[in-house]
Amino acid sequence: MVIDKIENYRLYSQLTQRLAKGFEFITTTDLKAIASGKHEIDSDKIFAIVQEYDTKDESECVLEGHHKYIDIQYVIRGVELMGFAPLTNQKMVEEDLEKDYTFYEGDTSLLRVEEGMFTLFFPEDLHRPCVKVGEVSKVKKVVVKVKI
Numbered sequence: 001m002v003i004d005k006i007e008n009y010r011l012y013s014q015l016t017q018r019l020a021k022g023f024e025f026i027t028t029t030d031l032k033a034i035a036s037g038k039h040e041i042d043s044d045k046i047f048a049i050v051q052e053y054d055t056k057d058e059s060e061c062v063l064e065g066h067h068k069y070i071d072i073q074y075v076i077r078g079v080e081l082m083g084f085a086p087l088t089n090q091k092m093v094e095e096d097l098e099k100d101y102t103f104y105e106g107d108t109s110l111l112r113v114e115e116g117m118f119t120l121f122f123p124e125d126l127h128r129p130c131v132k133v134g135e136v137s138k139v140k141k142v143v144v145k146v147k148i
Contacts, residue, residue, distance in 0.1 A: 001086075001122065001125040002119060002120035005117055005118075006027065006116055006118055009118070018146045019120075019146055021146075022146045025039075026072065026118070026142065026144060031076045031140075032076060037050060045147045046144065047144070048142050048143065048145070049142070049143045050141075050142050052138070054139075055078070055132035056132055057131075057132060058083065058128070061129065061130045063085070065101070065102050065127070066121070066123055067123055068123075068148060069145040069146060069147055070120060070121065071127070072119075072143070072144040072146065074143075074144070075113050075116070075139060076115065076140040077138070078115065079139070080113055080132065080133065081133055082119055082128065083108025083131060084121075084125065084127055085107065087123075090105060091105045106126065108126070108127075
């Protein structure tokens with residue numbers, strides 16, 4: 001798991017060519033103007049999902065993990081807490097391998113992620129996004145899915 005400011009993306013874009021393409025999308029696209037929804041970057045290998053939502057109480061947010069994709073979660077506007085826990089022996093609640101998600105029960109460490117910051121979540125990293133920081137915040141975020 002990585003958390004950093006977008007100015008430092010080059011430190012991580014060198015890990016794989018696909019991560020580099022994902023960061024290129026984030027740094028060259030007018031994300032403030034982009035519409036919500038799915039945006040293809042490189043067929044099913046790399047795509048972006050732009051989301052706009054209100055943050056919620058931690059109890060309303062789901063702990064999730066992925067098997068086929070790395071998530072680059074970049075906050076375009078707003079602030080949220082993202083829970084993080086390494087995948088160990090958490091109880092699985094629901095799984096859809098076709099849609100590449102598994103939901104779990106478990107505790108997380110909360111990290112503050114605000115405008116201009118991103119996180120990288122690998123398959124070994126469980127995450128609970130969308131948690132409010134004190135008051136509810138309107139967030140616009142892009143999640144770039146990078147196939148492993």
